[in-house]
Amino acid sequence: MEDQALINLETMISQEYSNIAGIVVRKNDQLIYERYWNGCTKTSTLHIYSVTKSILSMLIGIAFDKGYLMDINQPVLDFFPEYTVKKKEKTIQHVTLSNMLTMTAPYTYKIGPYLKYFTSEDWVTFSLNLLGGKKAIGEFFYAPLIGLDILSGILMKVTHTSVREFAQEHLFSPLAITVKNSIYFQSKQEQLAFNKARDISGWAVDPKGVNAAGWGLTLSARDMAKLGQLYLNGGIWNGKQIISKAWIEESTKEHSRWDKMKLRYGYLWWLDVGEKNSFAAMGDGGNVIYVQPDKKIVISIMGFFKPNAKDSIDLIATHIRPLFDAIEI
Known part of the structure; x- marks a missing residue:
């Protein structure tokens, strides 16, 4: 050079x-x-x-x-049995580890509520509360900050x-x-x-x-x-x-x-x-x-x-x- x-x-x-x-x-x-x-x-x-x-x-x-994880297609809610799914919310039940890793999980937000997120006491539950909605599972949706804390959890x-x-x-x-x-x-x-x-x-x-x-x-x-x-x-x-x-x-x-x-x-x-x-x-x-x-x-x-x-x-x-x-x- x-x-x-x-x-x-x-x-x-x-x-x-x-x-x-x-x-x-x-x-x-x-x-x-x-x-x-x-x-x-x-x-x-x-x-x-x-x-x-x-x-x-x-x-x-x-x-x-x-061996801590076994199935890439396991629903994420399997890991949070204590979490109460909102009424009429069905999409979240089908979101898998794979969806989280490939940014194909749907969220209820278009623009992340960042102030509420950063001041939240529990980022995992905050993210679970925004997971699901009317968007289809499998469509790419890039989650810059809010959502992936589910994987940390x-x-x-x-x-x-x-x-x-x-x-x-x-x-x-x-x-x-x-x-x-x-x-x-x-x-x-x-x-x-x-x-x-x-x-x-x-x-x-x-x-x-x-x-x-x-x-x-x-x-x-x-x-x-x-x-x-x-x-x-x-x-x-x-x-x-x-x-x-x-x-x-x-x-x-x-x-x-x-x-x-x-x-x-x-x-x-x-x-x-x-x-x-x-x-x-x-x-x-x-x-x-x-x-x-x-x-x-x-x-x-x-x-x-x-x-x-x-x-x-x-x-x-x-x-x-x-x-x-x-x-x-």
Whole structure:
């Protein structure tokens, strides 16, 4: 790689992607590039927003591998026998784990009631109360925040531990990743500060201790790249099978499609983003774990939230990946 090409890339990122905090590139299972901006370093941990969803997919896969879950088509209400279904509400009874993972579960809202959600004492019940309605099961409906906490609730039910603790034992620790704390927000100001922080290690929880499923996890750019590498390696890390290859293959093949955006979806993973045969975890702020198996490349980007932030996938496909394709490892 010519030094000038790299200088041009970094200059362009500084000028046009001012919210980006870090980029890590791995190729052929080796870290070959990392660069940080906005006062961040390799140890900085930022809120990765909806990238959290794909981490949750990993944990659901581990739960299946270990026998905590048995049937992808099991109705979600099976896990909440204490929940009282509203009168005349029948759709919710047929929503399955698969529907939750593929964003094909229906909800009664068009625009999420976010203020009520964030101030709720119980995000799982809040989500269950909005599940169902008149929309058909099987139609793609992307739930940005509200809804997926049902999956966190299910993981807690079957593993008898918190999602963060389950993740730390079975996913993070084998990869030398640490997510230290459960993070409770006492005010809107605390949550806003969390979104801007560079050094908080944790995962947001509701007052009942349930970790957010669609947001709320902090990781470093190196951490994200490791998780992408794990999937590229077929679930193996340092010779140990962390997640089954079968789950990885199943979760990164098409199960649903967002026709309006022309995007394919697996189990909480976006498919064919930027180019064919790739898959990615994507979140606000341009946070991305991008995996291109054909090129043996993993690229992670971490960034701070910025309204209308420029597309990190376009940055990867147009500028970053082509630059590193030429490197022989």
